[in-house]
Amino acid sequence: MADQGLDISRRGLLGWMGATTAAAALAPGMAIGASATDAGVRIANLFYTDAGSGPAVMLLHGWTCDSHDWTWQLPALESRYRVVAVDLRGHGRSEVMPSGSYAPGDYVADIEALIETNFSGRKFVLAGHSMGGQVAARLAARRPDLVRAVVSVDGALGFSDALRPAFLKVNQDLRERDPALVGRALFQSVYDPATDPALKRWHARRLQGTAGPAVRESFGPLFLGPDQVGLGKQSEDFLRTVRVPFYHLCRDPEQAARMRGWFSDRKSGVDHWENAGHWIMQDRKDEVTAAIVGWIGSL
Secondary structure, three states, X not given: OOXXXXXXXXXXXXXXXXXXXXXXXXXXXXXXXXXXXXXXXXXXXXXXXXXXXXXXXXXXXXXXXXXXXXXXXXXXXXXXXEEEEEOOOOOOOOOOOOOOOOOHHHHHHHHHHHHXXXXXXXXXXXXXXXXXXXXXXXXXXXXXXXXXXXXXXXXXOOEOXXXXXXXXXXXXXXXXXXXXXXXXXXXXXXXXXXXXXXXXXXXXXXXXXXXXXXXXXHOHHHHOOOOOOOEHHHHHHHHOOOOOOEEEEEOOHHXXXXXXXXXXXXXXXXXXXXXXXXXXXXXXXXXXXXXXXXXXXXX
């Protein structure tokens, strides 16, 4: 890719995009705040919708996105499950936290507090896209008593350590340049040729409206630093600690092959998806919905 001086291959960014996370609300359209503190983390006031009945499913979006990303899945999921769709901190209608409040652990603390405060006694299937997939995995490893299973849609997990220089460059550019321009260039590198131009425009406009700290500070910790779990051996070692069933959908066949042996639960699986961009659930909405419903049904 050659845009704004970024030197990152299309495949190299197949799943770089992440999310910030948070949670709170009791019914569709309501925004309910939480003020608990976990190890010094202030829990964000979050917006979410809560609809349907049955087994509990929570949807976590990716970096610079919001819960609308799951719009194409909501009708089918809400007809079968109790579905909580969250806007993460700094995104959508949720609280914008100050700079320094966008590490993965901050997002995990939000989701943990949401479940414990508003859904006591429930165990969720956590479905996360991009960074939302990593947040779901982190919570599953930390609190398996709250998580029944994880669905990771091109989640920020399992990337080759060879991509570290590219991720370092992305992180630097996000901090030093206009993050809306950097983000838009990155998005262009991870679309499929058949991705609807209207979706591309929506993603770009939403990025422009996302809080600066959330845009600049969320990406790096997913793949860089001693606590990252998205890259190389650290990602493998981390995912081997996850004991709940885990279903990972990704666009990179090499990543899929690499990750298939990492999960201990026999119900886990990794699928390679072709003919889709990073937002697999939008480019192949019906097939992804069917895959998620089928896998949850097999648990």
